[in-house]
Amino acid sequence: MVKNCQLGPVLSYGSEGIVHSGTWRDTLAAIKVLSNQYARRVENEVKLVRSVNHTNIIKYYDLEYEQGTAYLAMEFVAGGNLYEFIQRKFTSSSYWIIVDQILQDIARGMIYLHEHHIIQGDLKSHNILLRDGTHEAVICDFGIAKLLDDDNQEKRRTNTTKGTIRWMAPELCAPPPEPSSYLSDVWSYGCIILEITSAREPWIEQFNDDSLLFRALQRKENASVFNNVCANQSGPSHLCHLLIQCCSWLKTDRLQFIDILQKFTTEDDQTMSVGSPVASKESFFDKYDDIPIFDYKKKIQPQLEKTSDDSDKLIN
Structure with a gap:
């Protein structure tokens, strides 16, 4: 449990981190777990995406830090790519x-x-x-x-x-x-x-x-x-x-x-x-x-x- 994020099963593995299903403030979410070296690079990405709002663009909820690890909470889209x-x-x-x-x-x-x-x-x-x-x-x-x-x-x-x-x-x-x-x-x-x-x-x-x-x-x-x-x-x-x-x-x-x-x-x-x-x-x-x-x-x-x-x- 990380402040506002609760991790569930792993959805995918990537070069920058692991994506879990989970919840963010009781909202179903996809949560990417990143090391700090990658987290610093996504800060601008988070600011950029949080500034827009459109049904065909992913929603970013928050970027949280805890003990050297970052947790990026995003909209959960369940139908694959x-x-x-x-x-x-x-x-x-x-x-x-x-x-x-x-x-x-x-x-x-x-x-x-x-x-x-x-x-x-x-x-x-x-x-x-x-x-x-x-x-x-x-x-x-x-x-x-x-x-x-x-x-x-x-x-x-x-x-x-x-x-x-x-x-x-x-x-x-x-x-x-x-x-x-x-x-x-x-x-x-x-x-x-x-x-x-x-x-x-x-x-x-x-x-x-x-x-x-x-x-x-x-x-x-x-x-x-x-x-x-x-x-x-x-x-x-x-x-x-x-x-x-x-x-x-x-x-x-x-x-x-x-x-x-x-x-x-x-x-x-x-x-x-x-x-x-x-x-x-x-x-x-x-x-x-x-x-x-x-x-x-x-x-x-x-x-x-x-x-x-x-x-x-x-x-x-």
């Missing part, structure tokens, strides 16, 4: 309907964050929790989130590249790396769509090694590889085309989250089959119908070999 859902439900008949709702929930949460000048910085399926029964999405893990000032500048700028490589935008990898931004969050959202349509981690079929992927993201010559992967996904057409617009190599061509949510609203106003692998219907996305068919062996393999051969020239 999106990564687990994709692996379990990819072939189910209701899959596309549910992930459509999840993607809209994520977009709503991200709109709210960006309106409050917050960059999430590590958006991925593992950091999207799902409420049990409803599958409502809840964005979590703000360990590298950033607060911008009124001029959209970081309050404390660093030159360190942070994030999870498979969801990181190319401009965050290029030498020198750009700071994360609203539009790098959009790229990460596109990578979640790629996970949803493929049931695999982003870019894993093309770059099965993280260091190879990182080097590929550093070179603008590889843009066509990523573009072609996006253009040749299977799944509902509106998701496939939304993927193209979110994972544009040129960040200024990416959608904002308010536009992304509007695309779903447009789709909801029209008849669409999402129970089959590919929904066929006319929409504004039809302008992309002239994208050439992608041949993996002709397009990707030579570039992978070139990337590997040139690796000594790249910045690791």
Whole structure:
């Protein structure tokens, strides 16, 4: 028993601590137990998340200390995460309907964050929790989130590249790396769509090694590889085309989250089959119908070999 926290069974083990189910002031909670070295790093995260209030964003209740250990009390979300859902439900008949709702929930949460000048910085399926029964999405893990000032500048700028490589935008990898931004969050959202349509981690079929992927993201010559992967996904057409617009190599061509949510609203106003692998219907996305068919062996393999051969020239 820690002042306001009471620990229950272990939910998960992580690099920074152990997460228990439990209670905080008689409220069901998830409680992360951290050593002080990690606790000091999450203090800003706690302040940031406690300043916002949205149904699609995790709630942080408190950060307490006792005898060199910290206890972070958070909202308890019982339905697992999106990564687990994709692996379990990819072939189910209701899959596309549910992930459509999840993607809209994520977009709503991200709109709210960006309106409050917050960059999430590590958006991925593992950091999207799902409420049990409803599958409502809840964005979590703000360990590298950033607060911008009124001029959209970081309050404390660093030159360190942070994030999870498979969801990181190319401009965050290029030498020198750009700071994360609203539009790098959009790229990460596109990578979640790629996970949803493929049931695999982003870019894993093309770059099965993280260091190879990182080097590929550093070179603008590889843009066509990523573009072609996006253009040749299977799944509902509106998701496939939304993927193209979110994972544009040129960040200024990416959608904002308010536009992304509007695309779903447009789709909801029209008849669409999402129970089959590919929904066929006319929409504004039809302008992309002239994208050439992608041949993996002709397009990707030579570039992978070139990337590997040139690796000594790249910045690791």
